[in-house]
Amino acid sequence: MTAIKPVIEGTDITSVEVGNTTLKLKQTVSLDSLQELISAVENFSKFFDLTSLGSADEGIKTEWNEQDLTQFLSKETREDQIVALKVLSDKGEVTREEFLNEMKKLLKNPGFRGWDLGGLLAGLSIRSRTWGYESPYIKEERREGNEWDTFYRIKERYAPLIKKWLKERGP
Known part of the structure; x- marks a missing residue:
């Protein structure tokens, strides 16, 4: 299982990092809900490969000359x-x-x-x-x-x- 790291600003969670992918939350979540959020990501990752998520440009690596x-x-x-x-x-x-x-x-x-x-x-x-x-x-x-x-x-x-x-x- 890839590490799940919450991104915290003040007393709120703003996003979750799973490997090299950042999952932006629809709205900030209170630190009180941290365990619930982690459980949700873990349950989701049982069925989906979260590390395969990324930006549309990720597959294109060639820089312009x-x-x-x-x-x-x-x-x-x-x-x-x-x-x-x-x-x-x-x-x-x-x-x-x-x-x-x-x-x-x-x-x-x-x-x-x-x-x-x-x-x-x-x-x-x-x-x-x-x-x-x-x-x-x-x-x-x-x-x-x-x-x-x-x-x-x-x-x-x-x-x-x-x-x-x-x-x-x-x-």
């Missing part, structure tokens, strides 16, 4: 995806709300929604995998204070390449 990334950006990205990469390139890391507001403004589309953002980013990731590479950005959910939020950023190793490509491409 400069030539292929530049070619990919030139051939495979739509205008709204380029705008999204520009936001991430300019801002570094943004919350979902900041990202949506910036996209609405730059695309001049007040109706731009989370579904639209998710779709254009998923398209980038899917086409990256089609090319045999990892996604050039990171979507991460983490706790800030008492709230969970979604954060986006370009992977550090690709930030200078994407910034250079955007500059050479022009407005």
